[in-house]
Amino acid sequence: MSSDLVLGIDVGGTAIKAAAVTRTGTMREKRVVPTPGGGPKAIAACVAGIARDIQAKAGRAFAVGVGWPTPVDPQRGVVLFDNKLGSAGVNVAALIRRATGLPACIENDANAAALAEYLYGAGRGAGSLVLLTLGTGVGGGIVLGGEVWHGRDGAAGEIGHIKVRPGGQRCLFCRRRGCLEAYAGAQAILRRYRAAGRKAEGMKDIVSAARRKERPAVRVVSEMAEMLGMAVADLANILNPEIVVIGGGVARAGNILFRPIRAAMAREALPNVSKGLRVVPAKLGNDAGLLGAAGCAWKRFGTSASSPTSTTGNRRLRTASSN
Numbered sequence: 001m002s003s004d005l006v007l008g009i010d011v012g013g014t015a016i017k018a019a020a021v022t023r024t025g026t027m028r029e030k031r032v033v034p035t036p037g038g039g040p041k042a043i044a045a046c047v048a049g050i051a052r053d054i055q056a057k058a059g060r061a062f063a064v065g066v067g068w069p070t071p072v073d074p075q076r077g078v079v080l081f082d083n084k085l086g087s088a089g090v091n092v093a094a095l096i097r098r099a100t101g102l103p104a105c106i107e108n109d110a111n112a113a114a115l116a117e118y119l120y121g122a123g124r125g126a127g128s129l130v131l132l133t134l135g136t137g138v139g140g141g142i143v144l145g146g147e148v149w150h151g152r153d154g155a156a157g158e159i160g161h162i163k164v165r166p167g168g169q170r171c172l173f174c175r176r177r178g179c180l181e182a183y184a185g186a187q188a189i190l191r192r193y194r195a196a197g198r199k200a201e202g203m204k205d206i207v208s209a210a211r212r213k214e215r216p217a218v219r220v221v222s223e224m225a226e227m228l229g230m231a232v233a234d235l236a237n238i239l240n241p242e243i244v245v246i247g248g249g250v251a252r253a254g255n256i257l258f259r260p261i262r263a264a265m266a267r268e269a270l271p272n273v274s275k276g277l278r279v280v281p282a283k284l285g286n287d288a289g290l291l292g293a294a295g296c297a298w299k300r301f302g303t304s305a306s307s308p309t310s311t312t313g314n315r316r317l318r319t320a321s322s323n
Contacts, residue, residue: 006301007054007064007102008294009047010109011035013084016043017286018050020058021294023302025120027287028058040079040087040095048099063103065297066096067112067289073154074296077106080154105300110157111148112292113284114141117245119295121283126242130235131282132159132228134248137173137185142239148296160185162234164227183227186250193220203250210256225257229264236269236277247282254281 005028010017012035019030031050036042047066055061070082077093096104107115114131123129123143133139140159142149149156160181161174171179172187182188186203193206196216200206209217232244244265250257258279266274284291 003060003062005059005061006294006297007051007061007100008067008290008292008297009050009064009096010067010112010289010293011043011047011085012069012109012289016046016050017290018047018054019287019290019294020054020061021291021298023298025116025291025295027291029054030287030290035085040085040090040092043085044092044095044099047096051100051102061102063105063297063301064096064100065112065293065295065300066092066104066106067109067293068092068106069109071154072106072108074105074107074111074148074150075154077104079106103297103301105296107148107293107296108141108154108157109289109292110139111141111150112296113247113282113288114143114157114245114292115148115295115299116284116288116292117247117282118143118146120291121288122245122280123243128239128241129243129245130159130232130239130241131245131247132231133282134184134186134246134250136187138181142241144239144241159231159235162231164230180227180231184224184231186248189220189224193217207250207253207256210253221253221256222260225260226264228257229261230268232261232265232279233268233274236265236273240273241277243278243280245280245282247284247288251281 004022005020008019008021014035015032016035017032019027021027036046071080073080078091079087082088093104093106110133117123117131118129129143131141138160140157142157161179163178164180165178168178169182170177171182193200198216206217210221262279
C-alpha cells in the first residue's frame with residue numbers, strides 16, 4: 001500500500017468534520033463545513049468534494065471511514081434508524097464509496113469516539129474501554145479486546161438508558177423513568193436548574209455556579225455525579241473494563257464532577273472490580289468522531305489491521321465494496 005492516509009469523516013446534524021489521518025492518529029488538512037440539506041445523497045456529494053480538497057493538499061488516501069449520528073449496521077454499511085438526516089435504511093457506506101471512489105465503512109459516532117479514545121486518546125494502551133459522552137443526552141461506546149462491541153444488531157452502547165433510579169425522573173428521549181440520561185443529560189439538567197428559578201445558557205454556566213457553591217447548581221451537579229457513578233459501577237460489574245472515559249463539554253469540570261463519580265463508583269461496584277479501575281476525562285474533544293471514523297477505516301482496510309473477514313463483537317465484517 002503506497003498511501004499512509006485514510007480519510008476520517010464525522011457527519012453531524014449541523015456540521016461535517018473531516019481530515020486525512022495517519023495510522024498513529026495525526027490529522028492533516030482538517031476541514032469543517034455545514035451539513036447540507038437534501039439527505040444522504042447530498043451529504044455523500046459534499047463528502048466527495050471535501051475528500052478531493054483534502055487529498056489535493058495532504059496526499060492520496062486509500063480508504064474512508066464515516067461516523068454517522070444514528071444507529072448503524074457497520075457490517076452492511078446501512079443506517080438502522082434516523083430522525084435527523086433522513087437516512088434510515090440507506091446504505092451510506094456504498095453511497096460514500098461511489099461518491100469518493102474509495103473503500104468506505106460507516107460507524108455510529110459514539111462508537112467511533114470510543115474507538116478514538118481507545119486508539120489515540122485517554123484509553124491508549126488499555127485492553128478495554130467504556131466511553132460515556134455527556135451532551136444533550138448521554139451516549140456511549142464499548143471497546144473490548146480492541147474491537148467496538150456492537151451487540152446482536154448494532155444497538156449496544158445505549159448507556160444513557162441504564163436505570164439509575166427506577167420510577168425517577170422521566171427520560172426526555174425514551175419517555176421511561178429513571179434513566180441515566182434523565183439525570184446526566186444537559187437538556188434534563190438545564191430543565192431542573194431552571195425550575196429552581198435560575199438562569200443558564202448551558203452546562204458551563206451551571207458548573208461555574210457550582211464552583212461558586214450556588215446551592216441549586218451544587219445540587220444538580222452532585223445528583224448528576226452520583227448517578228454517573230452508579231452507572232459506571234454497573235458497567236464495571238458487568239464488563240470489568242480497564243478504563244472508563246467520560247467525554248463531552250461538562251467532562252472538563254474537573255474534580256467537582258470526577259471526585260464524586262469515583263466515590264459513588266467505589267461504593268457501588270464490587271471491590272475487586274472497582275480496585276484499579278480508572279475513571280478519567282476524554283482527551284480528544286471534538287476531534288474524537290473523525291479520528292474514530294479514521295480508526296475504523298484503518299482497522300477495516302489497513303494492511304496490518306483486520307481483513308474484510310475479521311470479527312467484530314459476534315459478527316462478521318464485509319467491506320462496502322461487497323454491497
